[in-house]
Each structure stands twice: as C-alpha cells, then as structure tokens.
Amino acid sequence: MSGILAFALHYEGAFNKNSLGGVSEAARLADELGCEAHGVVIGDVSDDLAASLGNYGATKVFRARDVPEGLAQPVVDVMAKVIDDNGHDYALFGGGLLGFEIGAGLAARLNAGVTMEVTQVNVADGRLTAERPIHGDSSISTSHYKDRGIIIGRLNAFETAAPSDATAKVEDVDVQLSEFSTKAKMVQRGEARGEDIDIEGANILVAGGRGLGRPEGFELCEALAAALGGAVAATRAVVDAGWYPYSTQIGQTGKTVSPKLYLAAGISGAIQHKVGFQSSENIVAINKDSNAPIFEYSDLGIVGDLNKILPKLTDAVKAKKG
C-alpha cells in the first residue's frame, strides 16, 4: 500500500503546531494522490491524543510506546519499520531540528531521497515533488523522487487544517531498536531562557536588532509585545552579542516565522534575517536610516528613533485597549 507517513511530536499532552501542519499537509497530498495519510507517534501518547491526529486528516496512527522520546535514532528505527511493513512511499515532517535529524537518518536507512526546508509540495504525474528555496531564497529548487521520498518542511511552511471530528485508528507497533540507537540517552529536558515563548506560533512578533543599542533596549520591545499580546524576536547580531537568547533568533541560521504582524525595530534587514520572516502577513519597520534595506520589503516603514517611537506605540496600544 502506498501512502504518506507524517511524524508528530508531542509535549505535555499536545502535538506541536508544526507537526499538525505536517499531518494536515500529508492528508492534503494523500487526497490528491488517492492514498492515505498516516501519523507516527513515540512514547507516552494516550489513545485519545493519538486518535486526535484524525482531526487533521490522518486515517491511522502508529504508536511506539516503549521507545525513548527526544532522540532521533530510535524514531528512525520506528519509522523505517513502519514504512517497510506498510509500504509508505513518503515520510513527511513539519520541520524543526529533530525532524531534520530523523529525516536525514531515515533517508540513509531507506536509501531514499531527502529534501529539507521544503516550502511547497506538489503532485505531478501521480508523484510528489518538493520545492525548497536556495541561494538565500532567490531561487527555487524542485526535487523529484525516484523511489521513496523524505520531505522535511521549513518551520511553519505547512498550514494546519481546520480540525474535523474525524478520529484516526491507533495501532501499536513493537520495534526492536538498533543497538546504536540506544547508546544515547536523554538525561533531562532543558529549557533555554525564552524557550517558554512560542516564537513560531506567535501571531505578533516585535523583533529587535542592533539599533536597540544595548541589551536593556529589549525592554522596549518586551513592553510593546506585552501590550500587543505578542512575543519578542531578535537578529543574529544581537543574540551573538549576548543581548537576547538564541532561541529568539530569526533568519537563515535561526527560526522561520510567519506571524500576522512582524514589527522590526532597529533591524537593517540583511538577507539572512529576511529569509526568516518574509512570509509574515504584515511587516512594519522602524529604522532611523531611510535607506535601510528593510524598508524595501516592509508594508509600513517608520523612519525615526526607536527610543522615541516604541514607547509611544506601546502607550497608544495600551490606550486603545483601554
């Protein structure tokens, strides 16, 4: 049987947004191909939670209960077995570092083609093709798969479908883990400062750059983000300088986001930063330099000193919200 197998990552009794996007995308594509989309989950996942992937279009969910969570190789073992036993043609991941690691391992294990940072998947002649931006997002490369294909999305590239009432059938799988897969153990799940904020899931991001002048400058962004009900993001220049946590970095070597509003304060708009937020619905930039590159792709540009503008904007938002 051909089909698409989507990996779903869970934490504290819920699937993460990227995984639900991946399952939704798998279901959309399976519908076009005329096959089924299945989910695969690892570890302590209740029947109800596993079955809830059916809300996003998975018809069946394979669950490997006794497999350690958080590490790539055991998941590779599970997915390779499920794919071999059930004949899936494709494995799909919503994105994220764990997805990259599992996908790469799975490609090697199955001798399959793999494409990472995928932003669009299409059906052509009954097969999937995967598009990924290359050369700093200035061109698109399209992958075709000779045989089995592994598709790993760019974070937030796949839209989460509106949930339905459908539920998925849950099937427990027993997998003999490879000896090398159990060599590493997760001792503790750590949270870096800022990790508690869901940057990728935020609808509003107030991003700060070197123009903030000093680490304390981020307090201006935090105040505005709090007033707007959003989160704070940053450029690599400032995270490298230790002004703000790495987990908030947006861009080529950071996170990719697509909020409803991306407000960039004191950010020049380097291409490596731009690729991380260019699919935002609305981009607003505050920069004292009217020639700053960020204005070339902003929906609204404000030329001026952020130290004056950000507090006024925060007050105005608070006043409007009463």
Ligand SMILES: Cc1cc2nc3c(=O)[nH]c(=O)nc-3n(C[C@H](O)[C@H](O)[C@H](O)COP(=O)(O)OP(=O)(O)OC[C@H]3O[C@@H](n4cnc5c(N)ncnc54)[C@H](O)[C@@H]3O)c2cc1C
């Ligand atoms: C391989 C590679 C990967 C990279 N990956 C990333 C990445 O993932 N993410 C990323 O962000 N960068 C990345 N970079 C770095 C990137 O090239 C830029 O150096 C960085 O984005 C610049 O950060 P910035 O805009 O904060 O700083 P700057 O470029 O220094 O810009 C600061 C801006 O603030 C403005 N400003 C100053 N004072 C004020 C004020 N008072 N009011 C208003 N505006 C003011 C200035 O006019 C200026 O435009 C990467 C670079 C390389 C080579």
